[in-house]
Amino acid sequence: MSRSGARVPRRLTRWWRGRSLRTRMTVIAATAIAVSVFVAFQVASELMDRKLLETAENQLHADSRVLATNAERAGLAQVQLPPYPGSGRLARVILPDGSTRTPAGQPELPPVSEQARRVAEGASTDLLESTDWNDGYRVYTLRVGDGAVQVADLADDSPINEFGFGMLLIGLLCMAGGALVGRTVARTALAPIDRLTAAAVHVAQTRDLDADIPDEGGGEIRQLVQSINDMLAALRDSRQAQRLLAEDAAHELKTPLTSLRLNVELLIRLDRRGTLDSALPAESRTRLLNDLGAQVAELSTLAAELTDLARGDVSDESTELIDFADVVVAAATRAGSRAPDMEIVLDVTPVWVSGRPAALQRAVLNLVDNAGKWSPVDQPIQVRLRAEGASAVLEVDDAGPGIDAADVPRVFDRFYRADSARALPGSGLGLSIVQRVVDAHGGRATVARSARGGALLRVDLPAASPPTARPLFTAGKDTAAR
Template sequence: MILRKPAQPQSRHAMAPTDLGSFTIFGKGTSLRWQLALMTAAMVTIAVGAMTTVTYWTMSTSLAASVDQNLDEKASLLMQRTLDPLYVVNLNSEVQRFKTYHPDIRISVSPPAWSFFYGDSIPVGGDFTPTGVGEETSVRTVGNDRILTKRNSMGTTVVLAQNMDSTQKLVGALGAVLLVISGLGILLAIAVGMVVATAGLRPLGRLQRAVDYVAQTDDLKPIEVIGNDELAQLTTSFNEMLGALQESRVRQTRLVADAGHELKTPLTSMRTNIELLMDVYRMGKLGEMSKEDLDDLEHDVLAQMEELSALIGDLVDLAREEAPEHDMEPVELDEVLEHALDRVRRRRPDVQFQFHADPWIVEGERAALERAIMNLFDNAGKWSPVGETVRISLKAARRKAVLLVDDSGPGIPPEQRERIFERFYRTDEARAMPGSGLGLSITKQVLDRHGATIDVEESDDGGARFRVVFSGRPGYDGSDSDSGSDDGHTASDLRGELFAERWIRDNVESP
């Protein structure tokens, strides 16, 4: 049952549902309160209707069966009486006596060996069914009469007919009473449904007011949770969403503040140098500056422009990583490492790089992985002294691969190792170095998205060691291996895998 409101002209804005207490069904806006009430009424109507139908059918069937049983008992008694010769001799008076005691029943009797019936004129016939030893019974309805005919093997036949007007009136009265009760039940169900819907939707209305308050005031304070039902769980989920929004807002505010602070430093230096150059030019003293001073000024401006450009690029990369995820595809990690290393070598020609990588395949985005790994390599090259070596290795086993990046720099104090992946965080030593403090944050974000873990340790020569653990699969194809092995690998391959798994256990899974 659907309550349809008459169509009314509405503005486009008014047609948009804004009330949490209503939603759209079949293009017509119907109050959720009314829908719950009508749904309750419909279910009660179905239940009451089914109960009324069953009750009516049961009562009418029971009354008809009671009439049949009464007639059958009387017919059996009369058949026994016909065996008495005195009863047959006085059949006329016996029939009149029966009608005196049962005025609503007509009777017709044919004793044994009689060829005619004595009593009322009642049609004999119908489908006979065996009901006892040598007895047959027929029950049928003719007009308003219920006719029962019983005969036996000795030729005795008794026919009784009872008028059903009183029974039908009783059944009709019962049906009317049941119909009135059903109507009252439906009305009561609608009223109860409205009360239940109003009480049940009260927490939803409170949630709606809280949503309106958030929309109007931009205040993300949590909503009070009452009870532990489904609406309370909905409120808890809504509070979690508000918390996530608040955290996102805080991160955004911090990002804008930190980005503004970081951008202000190179811009201020550039402005100072450019204003100095303009003042010298206006005073006509540009020719009086030495070539060394001009070269220093030019070097400072170019360095500040490069720093500003790198910072903007890092911010763009960070925003790109916070965008919706891209489609993942198989990526050959060893090739990504090699390509990123080639780019870093061109940027850090004064540092040596020692590189080895086992073939390994991961599911991910190639460009993002290369950008993250290049930041990791560039960081190691930046902190390694001139002429020192950055050691890079990718060791693969059956289920995990470990990337180790060791530099020869001063290392990272243990108390600062967790914070170096925060945005714009820079250690005291790092503040004197060029950079924005976003490279490792971008790396961490990309690796987390690809299901990899990254940790910071101390390298063998006191520098920093970055350990990255990737999931995936080996990049080799085992189809050309010795066919004598059950899984397609030679004995040497199996020994190598066992060694690699032990190496993973010792170097990855151990704290």
């Protein structure tokens, strides 16, 4: 195919894609009707042509038999041939010597063909042939005695032509009607889509996510409307979650920022007066600076946790098959390095899971850090990992005061801090991040009271088959990490 020939389909494709759905439906309806009319015309023309030909041939046979009967009675040379009336079929007698007789006034027929002469000589009994002479004749030759008789009629295509012209007019009318019907059907069928589009445009322009689109129509239209309403509901939930996150963050940031601002203003005011050393003894100044450092650290932690929480499930980290025991050991080691006075006892066995290593390590680290806030210095934090059925079960057990029954339902809520935890450092986001990571991995996080009276935080993750068999490994079992 040449380049110019290849451009035509591409142009038609671009043109078609640029049309509206209503126009496409109209064109499809009109084209379907046009094709149907064309096929019907072809079939009808073929059937009509065959029927007319069959009728003409039967009439030729009948007329030739009548003429042959008369010729047998009177003889080929004496049979009476009535004068030609001016229209109708033509007749001719072929004598034994090859000469012919025709009615008076009859138009000249085509010369006797070689096949017709052989019929007259006895080679066969009859012959039907068509000629292209003048307008074209159908000639039937029937042997009679030592000669033959012929009956011919003019091949007339006018009925077929008239029928075709009529079908053409009908086809054009059907195409116009099909386009009109297609346009009407498209307008009716797409009316719900138009209303749906208008509602979606309204939502996009007004940002009003509370405006549900009316559920109308059936089948695919209803499914589409329900899907869009579900999407709007998800957007409303997302916007509400963002608003709550912003409000909670502002509330949590207010206290440390206020304290930090007051302390800094105090230092600036005393320094301007030149009374910093006299007004703030070395011990008080050291305590104030330590408070400032703690407040800055708290703000940094809060900002990091807010960033991590606001990202949701968005992460560049890919999911991979990992040994959860390695993640737990790494998180416990990291927690021990950040808090050297915290004792961590590990009792873990290899359990393979499919997940994001960094996210899971952050979740385990938050669990251990949370336990470290409550567990007494002389009581270790117990971290256990085991396979239980089709799950990898992680338990972090502390010897603290435990969690009140009233606080259990809200332990994993963002910014939630029990009354007893108000004086402790933290933002109230650690366990919320744990909940999000566990949910993203298809697991479940729960809280209960441990046998030592403290809190028992448990995480269940779907276990996976290990890539290859490996010997049993107990990471730091019954050992302490400091």
